[in-house]
Amino acid sequence: MQMKAAVTHSKGEEFRIETIQLDEPKSGEVLIRVVASGICHTDMIARDQEYPVPLPAVLGHEGAGVVEKVGEGVTYVQPGDHVVLGFAHCGKCHYCLSGRPYVCERFFELNFLGNMEDGTKRHHCEEKGLSNFFGQSSFGTYTIVNERNLVKVDKDVDLALLGPLGCGIQTGSGTVINRLKPEAGSSIAVFGAGAVGLSAIMAANAIGCGTIIAVDVHANRLELAKELGATHVINARNVDPVEEIKKITNGGVNYAAETAGRPGVLRQAVDALTFCGVVAQIGAPPLGTDEKIDTNDLLLLNKTITGVVEGACVPRIFIPQLINLYKQGKFPMDKLVKFYRFDEINQAVADSHSGKTIKAIIKMD
Structure with missing residues (x-):
């Protein structure tokens, strides 16, 4: 045809x-x-x-x-x-x-x-x-x-x-719900407030995270992040996001999601974690991209880095769940x-x- x-x-x-x-x-x-x-x-x-x-x-x-x-x-x-x-x-x-x-x-x-x-x-x-x-x-x-x-x-x-x-919406939301699984009241920082990052923020809000921090360089996206559930926003053009996150949380976040796929941002996300913190790498940088990580920081603070593809979801189970949350006004x-x-x-x-x-x-x- x-x-x-x-x-x-x-x-x-x-x-x-x-x-x-x-x-x-x-x-x-x-x-x-x-x-x-x-x-x-x-x-x-x-x-x-x-x-x-x-x-x-x-x-x-x-x-x-x-x-x-x-x-x-x-x-x-x-x-x-x-x-x-x-x-x-x-x-x-x-x-x-x-x-x-x-x-x-x-x-x-x-x-x-x-x-x-x-x-x-x-x-x-x-x-x-x-x-x-x-x-x-x-x-x-x-x-x-x-x-x-x-x-x-x-x-x-x-x-x-x-x-x-x-893809994009299930990737951001699924990473939070299926992989990070933050406890109610815990803190999370989302680096990048595009569709994937904002979906992560909506998911974090829906499941009861206490502190939700959005990091981006576009003011309009940060404003939308607040509307969708972010408790704090950081414009990385103007300040060091790691320092700001540590001020907000008195030491670092429990969870982080790197959605930008830009070199250097994963390092910021890792550095922003507190003890036993977990960061999910979602953004897709060019093939072969290397990132410098302080391995002693990982060791001594028991931090974890995990890669996540497609929100670690089974689509036939997860997509109807997101649609139900949308119908309820929670997503x-x-x-x-x-x-x-x-x-x-x-x-x-x-x-x-x-x-x-x-x-x-x-x-x-």
């Missing part, structure tokens, strides 16, 4: 909306009419080739849509179902079978190396295959997704809003987003990069 997609042909170029061909779903696969897709920093990392996604490609990995057709053997969904598109995982390795699909042994292959699970492609332009991204390639009007990667959602919630639950994710038309995708990217927009969502219709 013919469809429209925002195609990336070469490193760093703007997206070009083109008419391409999409194959029929194979066994275990589902044809999705994409309603909307969030734009994530990871899409830009792939576009700029900081991660080696083969080009040309159809990027996008925060999609939400409606099931149009199912392939042979599909039982989880049927035509008409509303779904959020999740990350790709094999479903067969030790980690998938033990409830940790976010560390699937084939995670990098299935999400970044351009092919579907069977080693072939579904999107084509002039008979040339276009690389798939995160098992979904949601920057298009239709896509093919493995049944395993889908999450059915209620039809009483605006479907266009839900795509970012499949106001709608305050993060701005909607754009599909043909405004490059403006949406520019606004995201400048900090003007927190979470850009492109609507296909």
